[in-house]
Each structure stands twice: as structure tokens, then as C-alpha cells.
Amino acid sequence: MPIDQLPANTKLDDTATLEQALLSSILSTIPDALIVIDARAHIVSFSAAAQRMFDYSEADVLGENIMMLMPSPDRERHDSYMTNYLQTGVRKIIGIGRLTTALRRDGSTFPIELQVGELHDGSDRFFTGFIRDLTERQQTERRLQDLQAELAHTARVTAMGTLASALAHELNQPLTAIANYMEAARDLLAEPEPDRALLAEALDESAAQALRAGDIIRSLREFIKRGDSHRQPEPLRAVLAEGTALAFIGVDSRGIDMDIATDAGVDMVLINRVQIQQVVINLVRNAVEAMAGKTVRLLRITAGLDATGRVEVSVSDSGTGLSPEVERQIFTPFHSTKPAGLGVGLSICQTIVEAHGGRIWATPSRWGGSNFHFTIDPAE
Template identity: 55%
Template structure:
């Protein structure tokens, strides 16, 4: 309801003088400016002397009906201030809230009070916030990792599109419910206790770190996931944001990779057996021939009377010893070819080296190769899968034996050294021609070989095995000639 202007004069006068934050302007029905306060002078960058008497349309465009101030009143039909573009004296534009109030004057045409506040910065901030929120929503809708926000009671407040795809729930189905619905039974029962414990003690268990946990989908199926949780305070309320990545495919790929690795190692062992077939036959022939000779001698002794029991006993004893020797050779070959699950255990390094080198050096002595073994007593044990590490030693020793063929000095040296409190180095060195510079950069890559009939898998498989054991493998040419291959294993000593 409008009031007589006489009653409002003191109020308007005080506002015109004191309010320097807002523009307070009086205009008549035709838009002629009657009053212009300091706030208007600052806002429009125009002094009162230059504004009073002029048309308000210079600063507040009101459409084609110039002077029709009623247009401003009509635009405010809701009774609330309206935002519109205004113009300063230098013709720059800005957004402002314009509040128009008619003031009756007894016996005269009414005047209108315009209260104007610059909201450009506020509008810009609002637009920026809207854009930021839209940008954030677009990010949350497209990132592959699921995101869930819960409050300090465990109630879900936000559920991204990726989370909906991962768990099979829509956002509407989970908002307002406890996040335990996304966990298996055991974790669900403990989760609220974890949150309560954190609120009471401040002890962080997963906040700020990552952990592999199990999630539960809508259909009841469970899956492994990588969970990272962050914490924030918003207007006095604690919120927890969880980023979730499904590990199902990754773990399946890792399992398949291990299976393929085991298959490849097995194939490599069988392939190595094929190349050693002739020398193995020679190695077995020696004890079998000895057994035959001792048995024939025993048969001759049995025909003679009186029987020389001492000599007969010696012949039988030697036959048994040679039979055990042949059995040991067959057993080592069977263990070498056998395929089993990878399982690291504490193994005596001396026995591991001895068994592997004996197998790799079959026939080497007949070709003039001298094998030297230098074991460090400070490195008696290693943590290893025996069969796999024997595969590495066999590969390296057999390569060394081949490297010294045709050389004047044909030495293969196997050395062990403790290089750190928890690390052991095994070295296989030879007196061959050294590593060809052309293949040295790709020495441990698959199908890289200098042998005419080689497949180039031995060193590649050796590197895979050593790295799977947490060690490393490398090679170097020696100053005195030849090459040395080194690899490391974790010590099994306590």
C-alpha cells in the first residue's frame, strides 16, 4: 500500500543521504529524475547535478515507451524486485536488482522510488557455480570409477552414474539408505561400528588410503574392488567420499597371466629336455652298463665253488649303488619336467645349485668343460620356488657351456654371494666370447637369440621367473673375457 509522500519525506531524505551502497532514486510518472543519492552517483558514475532533471531511461532502459515509468511497475507484478540490465554514464552495462515503489502525493501525480542494487558479481558467481556444478556432474557421469558420498551415520547422499552401473542400483534406490547395503554380510555388520569408532577416537583405518575390499551387487553377487576414501567437513557436517574401482577383470587377467607363465615355463622345461636327450642317454648308460657288468660277475661267482662271498657281496653292493645313481638321475629329470603351482619356500641354496648344475652339466665334462662352484657360507638359504629357480640356473649354465665350446679355456663358474642382509646374488660366468653387442640391448627379450637352432626363450623366461620372485637379472662382459649373468633372490635366512 502506498503512503502519502509527506509521511515518507524524512525517511527518503535519510536514505538518500546515508545509503551509499544502493542507488535510491525518485522519479515522476514520466521518468524525470527528482532525487539522486550518493549510492546512485557511485553506481552509475554520474553526479546528482548531471542526473537530476534528466530521463531515467538514460540509465534504466524501459522499452519503447520512453517516459512511461508504469512499464517498470508493471514488470514487477509479482511484488518482488526484478533483475535487469542497466547502463552507466560511460555506456557500460551491468546487472542490477530494481525495486519500484509508487508514492502518493496529496492532490498531485504520484512519484516513484527506485531502489537499485548492483548484482553483477553475484550473478557472475551464480553462473560460475552453475557451470562448475554442471561440469562436476558431467565428470561424475563419465569417470570410470564409481563415487559414493555418505554422511557420518553411513547414509548415502550421492551415488554416481558409474556406481549405479557397478552395483546395479539407481541413485533413487540408494539415496537415504545405509551404505552397508552395498557390502557382504560380515562387512555390513561392522561398518557402522568402524564409523562410530572413528568419530569417538579419530583413528583412521582406511580414510586417506586405499584398500582391497569386497562389494555386493544388487543381484547378490560379490566382487573385489579397490576402495579409496576421503573426508571433508561441509557446514559443520562430516562427509566421506569413496572412489571405487572394480578389480574383477584385473584379477582374472592376473590369474590367467600366472597360468600362462606356468604353461610357458613347463613348455620350456620340456623343450630343454629334448635338447638334452642324447646326453641324458649317455649319462644313464654308465650306471646301467655298470649294473650289467656287476650282475654278470655275480653270476660267474655263483657258479664257482667254493663261493667267494666277500667278492660276491662287493659286486652286489656296487650294483645297488649304480642302480641308485641311475634312479637319482631319473628322479632329477622328473622333478625338473614336473609342472606344479608356484610356491616360494625356504630352500637350501647349495642343494638347489648342486641339483640344477648337475643336470645342466650332463655331458659337459666329456667336451672338456670344467665346472667351478663357489658358494658363500653366509648365504645358505633363499626364498624360492625350487623348480623355477632350478630352471633359471639350468638355462644360464647350459648357455655358458655352449659359450665355451671351441675355446682354449672352457670354465663355467657358479658363485653365490650375500650382497645385502636380505638379498643373495647368484652368478654364472664363462670364459667364452662374451655377449654380442648387437643383441645385448635385447638380451632378455623373447625370441632374441644368437643360436642357429635356438628359440630365444630361455633368458626371457629366466627374467620372468626372477622378477616374479622379487629379484632382478642382468648380464655383463668380463674384462678378462667371457660373460657373467647375475640374478638376485630374497634370502631365506632369519
């Protein structure tokens, strides 16, 4: 019995009773949910935090299979995972932890951090799961990312103003020279007997100044191209999981069958974590919006090595898909298929991926929706 449910005159002078009461008190107040299951995956304990997190009372879930709290495809796979562990003893989650998604009573999913432990009570075996709802943390990270994006945008606007001023100053001289030489050529042509040598010189100088203007723009592009952001090795699975969790914040995720799968040969990638997560967020949100109103809502995020040894990430959905006309212009800035869209999300994705030395493209998915692919470098 939890300590807050004991009668007021109860004396906790028995050590076992005291320990049990203290444990009950701790479990009733810790913010992380605790769920205990037996070897058959049936729930035998469901803490107060778990009840608040999943919107089930303990009576609703005791004796039920833990898979009731999992979205597809984890729900269908869990029993086979349990059987495989009991037979082989090979740990894939126990003592390791993972980022995944859970299923509330109302059918909505939310990102969680799961830590699983194991205990033995004589011949009985139990598994403890500590679950942390990442929604608030992800929202905080999202707000920080938004703030960083706003600051970066302000810096870019300031830089663009400075750049525009410098560019106008640098280009003003060759453009003025071109105008002067062309006016002189016009005046020469107006004479009854134009001086062909002077005319040729004026045209040559105009061409030289035009090339100079081109060189100014070219050097500016090279300077910008060299201003790539810092990249470092990052675990791809975690990047995809966190990016997906961020994308799900504030959207209707009910009924979405979502899975993230990375090939065994794919682990660390050389990226700017925030930028690639922004790509994942845009692609996942687009997929969720494309599946609005669909009976079947499938979302698959996969990663594997392509024929060139680069890592290819794919985001596939069962949404409305893309027409050939839209597919040709999908990465064009300010081209959007959404009534209120600005048409810059995919253009930004393309800029980020290409800055990483990769490419991004779209194909039809096997469920009739869209499949967006992008490539990035594996970490050495």
C-alpha cells in the first residue's frame, strides 16, 4: 500500500513494511513512469506516473500484454522479441535503452526514452521499464532550435544587407564602365564615317568589364560555398528518432503506423546534427500532412548504404503522392502544393543536403504516396 494511503495512526516500525511504504511513496511521486511485466509480457505493476502518461488506470492494464501501449509495428514484433531473448539471452534493449514511441489510450503516439531492466524472484522473471516522456524535452529543444533559427535568420538578413551593399559597390564600377563604353560606341556608329578602331576598343572594354563583373559574382559564390557549417560524427538512428519526435510535436499522430529502420552497416554519419534533423522534420511533417484523411497512414523511415558507399535515408508515406508536374518542380523555391505553404521547406532541405555533399530526390512510394531520398556521408 502506498504510504499516502496508510491510515494516519499506522506505525511503520516493521522494516519490511517501512521499505515497502517508502518504495510505494517514491514510485507514486517520480516523474518517470515505471511498468513491470512478467516473462509472458503481461503487466504486473503500473505506476502513478504511467497512469498519467498513458491515461489508463492500473486496473485497466493489469494482466494485459505490454504491447497494448505500443504503436505498430513494435506492437506486432514485441512477443517475438521476448521469445528470442528468453531463448538466446542476447540483449538488444535491456540495460542499453532506446528512443522510441508509445501509444496513449486515445490512440495518439508520443516520443519516449525507454530503459529496461531485468530481475529474478526465485523461478520467476520480471522486466522493469522506466519511461520518460520526451515531448516536453523535445518541445524545449524545438523552441531552442526555433530561436537559433531566428537568430541565424537575423544574422543572414544582416549579412545579406551588408553583402548587397558590398555587391552594389563592387559591381557599380564595371557596370558604369560598360554603360559609358556602349554609349561611346553608339555615338561612334552615329558618325558618317565611324572610327572602327575606336569602336572595336569600346566594345572590347565593354566585354572586359562584363567579365570583371562575372568574376566578382563568381568569387562571391565561392566565398559563400566555403562557409559550410561544422560537421561531426553523429549516430544516425538517434538523429532520425529525435527528428521524427520533433516533427510529431503539435500534429495529429493518431492512427499513424510509423517505423524507423537502419541497416546494420549504418551507424555514424558526418553531418551537422541540427541541419539534418531539420531535413527530417520537414520531410516527416510533409508526409503526415499528405496522409491527412487517409484510412491507411503508413510512415517508414529507413537508412542504408547505396552503391557508392554513401548513406541513403528514405522517408516514405501512403499519402496522396506527387503528380509528374509537381515532382519536376518540387524543390523549386516558392513552389508549393499547400494552400498556405510558402514553398521553401523542400528548397531548404535541398540546400542543406547539397551543402553536405549529397543529393535529394523524390519517387513514388509502394503505397501510392511519396518517397523522399537524400544522401549523406558516413563517418570514417
